Amino acid sequence: xxxxxxxxxxxxxxxxxxxxxxxxxxxxxxxxxxxxxxxxxxxxxxxxxxxxxxxxxxxxxxxxxxxxxxxxxxxxxxxxxxxxxxxxxxxxxxxxxxxxxxxxxxxxxxxxxxxxxxxxxxxxxxxxxxxxxxxxxxxxxxxxxxxxxxxxxxxxxxxxxxxxxxxxxxxxxxxxxxxxxxxxxxxxxxxxxxxxxxxxxxxxxxxxxxxxxxxxxxxxxxxxxxxxxxxxxxxxxxxxxxxxxxxxxxxxxxxxxxxxxxxxxxxxxxxxxxxxxxxxxxxxxxxxxxxxxxxxxxxxxxxxxxxxxxxxxxxxxxxxxxxxxxxxxxxxxxxxxxxxxxxxxxxxxxxxxxxxxxxxxxxxxxxxxxxxxxxxxxxxxxxxxxxxxxxxxxxxxxxxxxxxxxxxxxxxxxxxxxxxxxxxxx
Amino acid sequence: xxxxxxxxxxxxxxxxxxxxxxxxxxxxxxxxxxxxxxxxxxxxxxxxxxxxxxxxxxxxxxxxxxxxxxxxxxxxxxxxxxxxxxxxxxxxxxxxxxxxxxxxxxxxxxxxxxxxxxxxxxxxxxxxxxxxxxxxxxxxxxxxxxxxxxxxxxxxxxxxxxxxxxxxxxxxxxxxxxxxxxxxxxxxxxxxxxxxxxxxxxxxxxxxxxxxxxxxxxxxxxxxxxxxxxxxxxxxxxxxxxxxxxxxxxxxxxxxxxxxxxxxxxxxxxxxxxxxxxxxxxxxxxxxxxxxxxxxxxxxxxxxxxxxxxxxxxxxxxxxxxxxxxxxxxxxxxxxxxxxxxxxxxxxxxxxxxxxxxxxxxx
Numbered sequence: 001x002x003x004x005x006x007x008x009x010x011x012x013x014x015x016x017x018x019x020x021x022x023x024x025x026x027x028x029x030x031x032x033x034x035x036x037x038x039x040x041x042x043x044x045x046x047x048x049x050x051x052x053x054x055x056x057x058x059x060x061x062x063x064x065x066x067x068x069x070x071x072x073x074x075x076x077x078x079x080x081x082x083x084x085x086x087x088x089x090x091x092x093x094x095x096x097x098x099x100x101x102x103x104x105x106x107x108x109x110x111x112x113x114x115x116x117x118x119x120x121x122x123x124x125x126x127x128x129x130x131x132x133x134x135x136x137x138x139x140x141x142x143x144x145x146x147x148x149x150x151x152x153x154x155x156x157x158x159x160x161x162x163x164x165x166x167x168x169x170x171x172x173x174x175x176x177x178x179x180x181x182x183x184x185x186x187x188x189x190x191x192x193x194x195x196x197x198x199x200x201x202x203x204x205x206x207x208x209x210x211x212x213x214x215x216x217x218x219x220x221x222x223x224x225x226x227x228x229x230x231x232x233x234x235x236x237x238x239x240x241x242x243x244x245x246x247x248x249x250x251x252x253x254x255x256x257x258x259x260x261x262x263x264x265x266x267x268x269x270x271x272x273x274x275x276x277x278x279x280x281x282x283x284x285x286x287x288x289x290x291x292x293x294x295x296x297x298x299x300x301x302x303x304x305x306x307x308x309x310x311x312x313x314x315x316x317x318x319x320x321x322x323x324x325x326x327x328x329x330x331x332x333x334x335x336x337x338x339x340x341x342x343x344x345x346x347x348x349x350x351x352x353x354x355x356x357x358x359x360x361x362x363x364x365x366x367x368x369x370x371x372x373x374x375x376x377x378x379x380x381x382x383x384x385x386x387x388x389x390x391x392x393x394x395x396x397x398x399x400x401x402x403x404x405x406x407x408x409x410x411x412x413x414x415x416x417x418x419x420x421x422x423x424x425x426x
Numbered sequence: 427x428x429x430x431x432x433x434x435x436x437x438x439x440x441x442x443x444x445x446x447x448x449x450x451x452x453x454x455x456x457x458x459x460x461x462x463x464x465x466x467x468x469x470x471x472x473x474x475x476x477x478x479x480x481x482x483x484x485x486x487x488x489x490x491x492x493x494x495x496x497x498x499x500x501x502x503x504x505x506x507x508x509x510x511x512x513x514x515x516x517x518x519x520x521x522x523x524x525x526x527x528x529x530x531x532x533x534x535x536x537x538x539x540x541x542x543x544x545x546x547x548x549x550x551x552x553x554x555x556x557x558x559x560x561x562x563x564x565x566x567x568x569x570x571x572x573x574x575x576x577x578x579x580x581x582x583x584x585x586x587x588x589x590x591x592x593x594x595x596x597x598x599x600x601x602x603x604x605x606x607x608x609x610x611x612x613x614x615x616x617x618x619x620x621x622x623x624x625x626x627x628x629x630x631x632x633x634x635x636x637x638x639x640x641x642x643x644x645x646x647x648x649x650x651x652x653x654x655x656x657x658x659x660x661x662x663x664x665x666x667x668x669x670x671x672x673x674x675x676x677x678x679x680x681x682x683x684x685x686x687x688x689x690x691x692x693x694x695x696x697x698x699x700x701x702x703x704x705x706x707x708x709x710x711x712x713x714x715x716x717x718x719x720x721x722x723x724x725x726x727x728x729x730x731x732x733x734x735x736x737x738x739x740x741x742x743x744x745x746x747x748x749x750x751x752x753x754x755x756x757x758x759x760x761x762x763x764x765x766x767x768x769x770x771x772x773x774x775x776x777x778x779x780x781x782x783x784x785x786x787x788x789x
Contacts, residue, residue: 108521109521110521112518112519112520112521113519113520113521115519116516116519116520119773119774119777120777123774123775123777123778124774124775125774126519126773126774127770127773127774130519130773195781198627198782198785198786199778199781199782199785200785201781201784201785201788204788205788266655266657267591267657268655268656268657269655291641291642369644370644370645373641373642374596374642374787374788375788382784385780387491388487388488388490388491389490390776390777390780391490391491391494391516391520392777
């Protein structure tokens, strides 16, 4: 504010209308911000309602577990004083509380839902609740007591500690059980344990998903880089024509492209037929190229290739060819000129393409399902199974959360190593 | 002026569409040849009779998850849903399907037998109205088996006599049963054994012997395609798919009916419909599941009608003109040895066995 000393004024500077300049500047800036906010408000709201909120509520399911405490409120309280370690069955107060809770739950048709929930943890709970429900319905919680013997009569499993300790172990309202399941552990009445060896699958799938996504990203770079380079260096007219060849598969249905790979790669397929005809492989030892990891990698690399080529291309078109000529005129070999001048400038394109391809492939579902066989499926296939078949949405949410966190960590690592400012989509 | 007119027109159209909405119902099914058979046997005659427009939605495969989501959003857009029995049981357990009083809501047989007796054992859930019996069974390439066509399901495990790839479904249901059966376990003991760790390990050990020769399928169309391409020597799929491979596409394929796995498919009504929509859905189902209509459907697809009284009415295929009875999974000649999908067992053990199954597959 040298101005004020020049004119030798005292006091704050005033605007034309007499208010202090600072204040009026702040007001007009605020107005500007409000206007900007109002302009983006529809988009912000849309993202909030259609994206942030559903994802947050889905992620919350990974720890939410109100069902046991809501459907069996009295039983849960009564079970507080009971401890499975004693080796004794709970006493009559638990049984009578359970009957009162169950009669209400059966009325509301909620007992089978609870059975399904507990069956995720303890096999057999689903039919225990469904079958006992038909009998317990007939009991009157007021007058028919005592219930301990009656319940054990209805189903001998109510006379086993296992049933009650399972209910107790899963009566907490917020649970870490789903996350434990997601990493092949489980919450048991005796504390946290590892799953038996023949049921450990999810950790393996996480690693496989990461490893295969990296391989797919790397093959996309290897195949996409030369293509993008050619496109960027050809005359516009030819480049546009070739660009259609890149985009054409991009516009074709995903399912069609995946199924086409099946026809190409299967043992009686096009590739094998040609190889046999050429005499490269014998007829009885045709190559197995589909329904395994190889099939998944080939099909997904093909499908995701445009996501690699397009950002690379748009970055490469901005690299002036004169730079390479300058490097060469200063004595660089072709290789040195490429390595020291061209490659560093194209890194933002590689970065953008890699992030796109990697993040897309880590969540891919339909292609691995169709061509992956048993060894080429991803964690997303298990998420889909738990969402639409087993209905264990809590576990699906936990798996999804872990996947999301893994991507964010990798993104952060990328930012540290390469720098996110170096990513250009065009 | 033009703009106002078109605005008016579209408003009028919206009103009309809204008015017509009252006479519409959305029926969810599986798509393909199956939906077509329902269209011709049920939807078309019903629409003609009542003037109600039926909208087909082919998302039965995701029905359970979608109904759950609709229920949570409190906005149920489906009126009648076609699901397999296992899904119906789950929907009923979750409180997502409406309970049906079969004798009140469904038509009796022509001779007066009550609906519950006519459907008999097939009423596996209070929410479920059976429609067809289908089976998962094996088809084999006649040109790849030489002069020695397989007659038993255990051909699946005999890679010496019938070498080559075989296709089975990428899930434990049915495969675990076949494995135990072919490992020498009598039919009556299969499920008791499968409920134990030893039984499950034994079934997986048996499947281990052919693991390298298996192509795993997850869509019903996979096996027919693999058979047609000669990729596999035999493979399991739904019997209706095999029918179309053999009779419509004339491929060199035969069906192996031994120990076919029966399963049911039928209708549920979502819970929480308005009274008016519920009434309409029930009215449709009263019509679509009567004796004649179930028999009519068998003219278009080779699935057995769920009512006993429909069996004698099954006639010829509507387009091919061949007799449909011998192609039904329920035909006595075909149904000498059968499994019925054990819903109770799989509802309990599915999660447990599936975890082991997946771990075994990934090994």
